[in-house]
Amino acid sequence: MFGKDAGVLTQLEEAEIPDVLGDLYDQDYSPHGTARKRNANADWRSGPLLPLQPRVHHRILEDFIPSSINDCKSAKEMMLVLSNAFLAHRCAYKIGILHRDISTRNVLLVRKDDGSVAGVLADWDLALKFEHDSTQNVISPTPQRQQHRTGTWYFMSAGLLRDRTKAHTLQDDLESFFYLALYLSILWFPHTGTDSSLQDFISLVFEQSWFNQRLGLFLGGDFKMLMFAFRDHIGKIDFTSNMPMTIWVNEVFELFQDFYREPCGPKERHLHNHDFIVERFTEVLNLAGWSNERITSSREPVAKPKRRY
Secondary structure, eight states: OOTHHHHHHHHHHHTTOSSBOOOSEEEEEEEEEOHHHHTTTOTTOOSOOOOOOOOEEEEEEOSSOOEEGGGOOSHHHHHHHHHHHHHHHHHHHHTTEEOOOOSTTTEEEEEOTTSOEEEEEOOOTTOEEOEEOTTOOEEOOSOOOOSSOOSOGGGSOHHHHHOTTOOOOHHHHHHHHHHHHHHHHHHHSOOEEESSOHHHHHIIIIIOEEEETTTTEEEEOHHHHHHHHHOTTEEEEEOTTOHHHHHHHHHHHHHHHHHHHOTTSGGGGGGSSSHHHHHHHHHHHTSSOOOOOOOOOSSOOOOSOOOOO
16 A cells, blocks of 8 residues: 555544544554665666655554445445544544545444444545635645545545546545445345346446546546436336435435536535535434345345556
């Protein structure tokens, strides 16, 4: 991982940010750099090479053992875990840190002794330190990032997948949280509203990519954009046993739908901060109508990032 991961965690810990993996002990192992960096200028290399950031072996010891979000036993547990991670993201953003890799492997579950659950936001390896301007857009004081997208392919925003030059902003991370909730919800809980089969819907919306010969890289996000703009492949989703989750998914869907239909429209302001989605989490978690029913899917959540260079 980047050495900066522990630096970011230390900053989060000093700011008393809840629901992140804080480090009790860490140490850099600088001699253990990556072979790719060491051999970047070797005589035997040929062809172009994208700029590389140096990486070192870095160990962090925690005082608890989280598990995969896959261990959630119900829709409400899943939404609690996501809500905790989202609140951690908001706290980090307020002190100038943007996570940039919201995914199944980075939102983790901690089951307490009393059986209740909490969520943590882990892996700050790709986090960006930034400053806010008067419009709450992100301005980065850090060196230029590596020449590839930041994130996990399934959960990256349509804008990042379609345009490799786009700066990664808060709106992209908020969109990633929505995709993560949508993906896990349709995978695990009975629902109606997707026009395609589950496999086809996941392939089109979360996996779609095409190779741009001119740029020499993969692009994607077209079906995510179409899903929001025209409700392609998706209708009004109804989680038949979890009415509160139906409310959350459809209300947050409509937020991004309005954004992609009218990027500078009246609801675009909701993507300058976390407040709208936090309110939706608070609203639905206080409602009745949750079920412990969970379907058994033959398809497990993606475990590793799928980055296209």
